[in-house]
Amino acid sequence: MSLLQFLLMILHSIFLEFCTCTDTILPSHPIKDSETIVSNNTNFKLGFFSPEGSKNRYVGILYNVTVQTAIWVANRDKPLNDSSGTVTIMEDGNLVVLDGQQEIVWSSNLTNSLVNSSAQLLDTWNLILKDNSNGRALWQSFQHPSDSCLQGMRLDPVSNEDDKNLITSWNSPSDASTGSFSFGVDPLNIPQVFVWNDSNPYWRSGPWNGQIFIGIPNMDSIRNNGFHVVPEDNGSLYMTVSFANQSIPTYFVLNSKGCLMQKCWYDGYEDWRVNWTNLENECDVYGKCGAFGICNSLDSPICTCLEGFEPKNITEWSKGNWTSGCERKTQLQCERNNSLVKEGKEDGFLKLTSVKVPNFAERSY
């Protein structure tokens, strides 16, 4: 063995020591662009990466598989343009990403100052910043998700005041900045999950019936796979994600086109496989056929009006522009002037099957 080989061997073993033995960032152990921390189970690592097709440097949590898979990104809206960045803990206890000029490009933004803290990447993919004196979590990536949703994550209902607990898409596969699509649970009268395009609904799950979302025909919830609404004693609720077989790597991701997918890494395959998607056909897009329209992807054209309704604007409708929707052919009896002689049949209900219930459904007890 030559001296060079010997030195390389020593270097290699030192490198391994540094690279695979720690899951924690300490004030005294920042990580540089070329370094990573790895969760104890080796499933996840945190470090710098560039998406395919981009030279920008982001700090992210990556799934340890052969295809680059960033499930969380810190500086998504402020990437670095070179490899001079570091991730470290500041004197005030905040976890930060610094550029080559030591300027803060991303911070955990805690206001409680001067805490002795460290950041640990857990086996569950959660990155927690904890107070070393008592082990308390000060900040965690689970509560600040990017575009992905993994086992054990909890999503609180959206409210107008804060939207931090929302999954938000990337702008494009090569640009991790916050895109226009988001995903979360809306408490409404009966909870539903939504994908929004900016603030407009783009897809909805249909109401939660206590076991499944009734507008998702193939979501295997009975076997504890997917999203679950958990009610709390005080009447509030939250949503969790759990998967039936946790020995198969799997997660939900909202892509830059508003498509929510469950991806799985099956043994023997070289890439993620899509096990479920919210957009199976055009009819899954919210309001595709307009008000009182009904969508059937097997029909041509896909949109028709509900029985008793006709297109609001036949010119637009016949050109395949369904946005104006349909309107009643005849007024309801209860809407007509009561002092006139009642004509025709009495008002009643028509039962429709195999359709999503309306958006603002109410439960009748």
Ligand SMILES: *[C@@H]1O[C@H](CO)[C@@H](O)[C@H](O)[C@H]1NC(C)=O
């Ligand atoms: C880390 O993983 C090893 C090997 O799987 C295990 O023995 C050890 O208990 C784990 N440590 C922690 C802190 O979970």
Ligand SMILES: *[C@@H]1O[C@H](CO)[C@@H](O)[C@H](O)[C@H]1NC(C)=O
């Ligand atoms: C990634 O996982 C493989 C096994 O699937 C393991 O051999 C390897 O050490 C892991 N890589 C890291 C950086 O932990």
Ligand SMILES: *[C@@H]1O[C@H](CO)[C@@H](O)[C@H](O)[C@H]1NC(C)=O
């Ligand atoms: C890279 O970003 C820094 C600021 O973070 C800026 O000063 C510098 O000009 C940029 N370099 C290039 C080549 O864009």
Ligand SMILES: *[C@@H]1O[C@H](CO)[C@@H](O)[C@H](O)[C@H]1NC(C)=O
């Ligand atoms: C931290 O706070 C600054 C200033 O208020 C803000 O610009 C930045 O977006 C915040 N960063 C995060 C990650 O919330």
Ligand SMILES: *[C@@H]1O[C@H](CO)[C@@H](O)[C@H](O)[C@H]1NC(C)=O
């Ligand atoms: C911070 O906490 C760590 C772990 O408890 C300890 O080793 C270190 O000395 C502490 N640092 C300071 C500045 O108190």
Ligand SMILES: *[C@@H]1O[C@H](CO)[C@@H](O)[C@H](O)[C@H]1NC(C)=O
């Ligand atoms: C999302 O909304 C934007 C702006 O309202 C619109 O231009 C775009 O077409 C929408 N995307 C989809 C897929 O509908």
Ligand SMILES: *[C@@H]1O[C@H](CO)[C@@H](O)[C@H](O)[C@H]1NC(C)=O
């Ligand atoms: C994939 O979907 C099927 C059907 O919905 C389900 O039975 C199966 O458990 C899913 N696989 C994983 C790994 O979640």
Ligand SMILES: *[C@@H]1O[C@H](CO)[C@@H](O)[C@H](O)[C@H]1NC(C)=O
């Ligand atoms: C309901 O209880 C949970 C857990 O105890 C708490 O996090 C939440 O803020 C409470 N919500 C309201 C509206 O009081």
Ligand SMILES: *[C@@H]1O[C@H](CO)[C@@H](O)[C@H](O)[C@H]1NC(C)=O
């Ligand atoms: C979970 O997946 C693994 C790997 O595909 C498989 O060997 C195992 O039988 C599955 N377990 C269950 C309960 O389905």
Ligand SMILES: *[C@@H]1O[C@H](CO)[C@@H](O)[C@H](O)[C@H]1NC(C)=O
């Ligand atoms: C129908 O739509 C066309 C094109 O948008 C418009 O010119 C026309 O005025 C509309 N007709 C009615 C009755 O609203």
Ligand SMILES: *[C@@H]1O[C@H](CO)[C@@H](O)[C@H](O)[C@H]1NC(C)=O
């Ligand atoms: C479809 O009709 C709506 C309502 O009249 C109109 O605003 C929109 O521009 C039309 N879209 C196309 C593609 O013609």
Ligand SMILES: *[C@@H]1O[C@H](CO)[C@@H](O)[C@H](O)[C@H]1NC(C)=O
């Ligand atoms: C209802 O019909 C009566 C008798 O024709 C008429 O006087 C009244 O103004 C109508 N009311 C409405 C709200 O149209």
